[in-house]
Amino acid sequence: MSRLRTKELTLGYDDRDVVSNLDVTIPDGKVTAIVGANACGKSTLLRGLARLLTPRGGAVYLDGTVLADLRTQDVAKVLGLLPQSPVAPDGITVADLVSRGRYPHQGWFRRWNDDDHDAVSKALAATGTADLIDRPIKSLSGGQRQRVWVAMALAQDTDLLLLDEPTTYLDINHQVELLRLLRQLNAESGKTIVVVLHDLNLACRFVDHLIAMSDGKIVSEGPPTEVVTADLVEAVFGLSCLVVPDPVAGTPMIVPA
Numbered sequence: 001m002s003r004l005r006t007k008e009l010t011l012g013y014d015d016r017d018v019v020s021n022l023d024v025t026i027p028d029g030k031v032t033a034i035v036g037a038n039a040c041g042k043s044t045l046l047r048g049l050a051r052l053l054t055p056r057g058g059a060v061y062l063d064g065t066v067l068a069d070l071r072t073q074d075v076a077k078v079l080g081l082l083p084q085s086p087v088a089p090d091g092i093t094v095a096d097l098v099s100r101g102r103y104p105h106q107g108w109f110r111r112w113n114d115d116d117h118d119a120v121s122k123a124l125a126a127t128g129t130a131d132l133i134d135r136p137i138k139s140l141s142g143g144q145r146q147r148v149w150v151a152m153a154l155a156q157d158t159d160l161l162l163l164d165e166p167t168t169y170l171d172i173n174h175q176v177e178l179l180r181l182l183r184q185l186n187a188e189s190g191k192t193i194v195v196v197l198h199d200l201n202l203a204c205r206f207v208d209h210l211i212a213m214s215d216g217k218i219v220s221e222g223p224p225t226e227v228v229t230a231d232l233v234e235a236v237f238g239l240s241c242l243v244v245p246d247p248v249a250g251t252p253m254i255v256p257a
Contacts, residue, residue: 003028003192004049004079004160008058011041011048017056018044019216026160031186031193033203036213037237042196043084045213046164049194050081076104080158084165084196086149088137094148095133098123101155123154126181142169150178154185161185163195167202175199179206200237204228204251212236228252 004026012018019041026032026049034042047053049060051067060067067075080101088097101123102116124130127147137145146169153161163182167175183206185191197203203210204224211221214236220227233241233254246253 002026003063004061004194006048006058006060009045009048009055009060010057011044011053012056013044017216019048021058022216022218024049024211024218026192026194027209028192029186029190030208031182031195031206032209032211033195033197033207034211034213035197035200035203035236036219040213040236041216042211042213043164044216046162046194046196047083050079050083050162051075052081052083073104076156076158078158079160079162080153080156081161082149082153082163082166084168088145090138092137093133094124094129094135094137094140095120097137097148098129098133098151098155101152101157104156119157120155123151126154126185127151128177143171143174146170147174147178159191161191161193163193165196165198167197167199175202182206200228200233201246201253204253205246205249224252228254 002025006022006024009022010017010020022045034045036042044053048055062070062078098120102119124133127150129148129151132140132144132148137148140148150166153163166178170178179202182193182195186193208223210224210227212219212227212232219236220232228243230241230243233239240257242255242257243252244255
């Protein structure tokens with residue numbers, strides 16, 4: 001059984017349902033991307049998986065238990081999250097923010113230890129932010145800030161990691177570096193990673209499993225080589241295109257017609 005799944009999940013805001021009756025199974029030990037046009041429901045689905053939205057119907061299950069029934073600290077030890085456009089407290093430094101990723105592992109009387117230090121150090125090194133530790137978050141560029149938030153999520157050191165548009169504000173080089181990092185984390189530790197992405201070509205190159213959404217529904221899902229076709233891209237994104245093999249990776253590559 002998948003560690004993270006939904007059954008008949010309905011989520012929304014105010015008086016509007018955004019996703020309805022979704023049955024989703026996140027493959028264990030794989031990198032999954034949720035893709036689709038703006039306002040298709042992909043970030044809403046991720047928020048539901050992360051318990052940031054209360055289901056209006058159905059449920060999210062973690063290890064067979066309804067996610068909403070679990071203690072927040074217990075969830076945070078297993079499931080890490082980088083939300084879309086996170087906001088840092090005023091005056092906080094990079095070191096302090098990344099260290100907050102260790103809070104779920106801190107009990108009432110547990111002090112900072114070598115495991116915490118190692119987790120933070122590895123997260124800073126992996127994201128190329130170790131030289132920024134004394135800088136206030138507000139002094140960083142958008143790209144630097146995004147990498148620091150990713151470092152905080154990595155410092156949490158969970159088996160499941162959810163990231164909502166983590167490549168936002170990053171230039172193409174840092175986008176590729178971040179996705180390579182996620183791929184490496186998956187390969188080395190078997191982390192299950194779910195990421196919302198806008199760039200379908202990057203998704204095809206770096207993920208194992210693709211969930212394509214449109215109007216709050218799942219249009220197709222599976223390995224990118226099986227899912228991504230010209231018909232799917234037109235149905236999901238409204239784009240007429242050719243799908244050809246990526247000359248480097250051999251994965252599907254979308255070329256606008």
